[in-house]
Amino acid sequence: MSKAIEVVEKMADNAQAAIKYDKGAASGGLGSISIQGIGKSFATGKTTFRALENIDLEIGANEFVTIVGPSGCGKSTLLRIVAGLEEASEGDVGVDGDLVVGPGADRGMVFQGYTLFPWLTVRQNIEYGPKLKGISILERRAISNRYLRITRLESFANRFPKQLSGGMKQRVAIARALANGPKVLLMDEPFGALDAQTKLEMQEALLDVWEKEKTTVLFITHDIDEAIFLSQRIVVMGAGPGRILKEYPVTLPAERTSEVREHPEFLKLRRELTALLKHKEE
Ligand SMILES: Nc1ncnc2c1ncn2[C@@H]1O[C@H](COP(=O)(O)OP(=O)(O)OP(=O)(O)O)[C@@H](O)[C@H]1O
Numbered sequence: 001m002s003k004a005i006e007v008v009e010k011m012a013d014n015a016q017a018a019i020k021y022d023k024g025a026a027s028g029g030l031g032s033i034s035i036q037g038i039g040k041s042f043a044t045g046k047t048t049f050r051a052l053e054n055i056d057l058e059i060g061a062n063e064f065v066t067i068v069g070p071s072g073c074g075k076s077t078l079l080r081i082v083a084g085l086e087e088a089s090e091g092d093v094g095v096d097g098d099l100v101v102g103p104g105a106d107r108g109m110v111f112q113g114y115t116l117f118p119w120l121t122v123r124q125n126i127e128y129g130p131k132l133k134g135i136s137i138l139e140r141r142a143i144s145n146r147y148l149r150i151t152r153l154e155s156f157a158n159r160f161p162k163q164l165s166g167g168m169k170q171r172v173a174i175a176r177a178l179a180n181g182p183k184v185l186l187m188d189e190p191f192g193a194l195d196a197q198t199k200l201e202m203q204e205a206l207l208d209v210w211e212k213e214k215t216t217v218l219f220i221t222h223d224i225d226e227a228i229f230l231s232q233r234i235v236v237m238g239a240g241p242g243r244i245l246k247e248y249p250v251t252l253p254a255e256r257t258s259e260v261r262e263h264p265e266f267l268k269l270r271r272e273l274t275a276l277l278k279h280k281e282e
Pocket of ligand 1: 051072077
């Protein structure tokens with residue numbers, strides 16, 4: 001089953017999906033995330049595999065936090081737990097004080113693969129979530145217009161996914177997530193498959209969306225430069241079992257232009273993170 005279908009089906013199953021579209025959430029809802037004592041064990045044959053151990057992380061409303069760490073340290077598992085797609089073995093996740101018990105419209109997911117519905121146009125993909133929630137066609141049109149504009153896809157509204165470039169498809173995926181009015185965007189290596197130039201453009205586009213929509217973003221990447229450029233805070237995880245090793249506040253200017261990449265603070269952070277992660281990969 002594709003990840004998009006998995007998310008949508010679980011949302012449909014979940015009582016939280018019944019929450020009516022709330023413009024307040026789309027345009028400045030809160031969105032603080034509280035991750036408390038999360039542990040996760042997977043049953044693997046006769047043994048269990050300890051994927052996450054004692055994860056505590058508090059993320060403020062409208063904060064942009066990125067998780068980096070070696071392959072297999074549990075980044076995706078943690079994000080899936082926050083999304084409500086995976087159940088934690090121990091601990092709790094709350095969004096604005098509400099316990100996460102499954103996927104909900106308050107949390108939008110964007111993955112690495114292009115998880116669009118290939119049989120729907122760009123506009124229909126964006127309107128899919130609102131339609132599922134029974135939002136009227138007029139209101140749906142207003143929502144899709146807004147996110148087509150914000151993601152600069154207006155002239156591609158009637159195209160099908162296969163007629164789009166990789167960067168455009170990821171912009172549609174972001175627009176589709178935003179169309180549900182989430183307080184929180186959960187992004188698992190969303191730009192991992194893009195070429196270098198498109199990736200840089202997408203990072204700037206995402207910061208633009210984040211500033212306009214005031215969503216909280218929890219982002220995963222292997223790309224240290226991407227983590228520094230985007231984030232207000234970087235959380236480094238280690239493996240065996242997956243745990244938080246260190247947190248770095250990113251004290252770069254709020255306006256992230258390409259010059260920021262040459263900023264001494266950027267270069268210092270890159271050196272520190274590279275050294276820490278190199279050591280962990282060895
Ligand atoms: N359903 C599952 N059953 C058993 N083990 C799992 C399952 N899902 C994940 N794991 C294991 O848990 C660990 C963490 O996986 P996860 O995908 O969260 O890591 P990650 O840090 O996101 O890795 P990557 O950076 O390579 O994407 C891995 O060792 C993985 O094999």
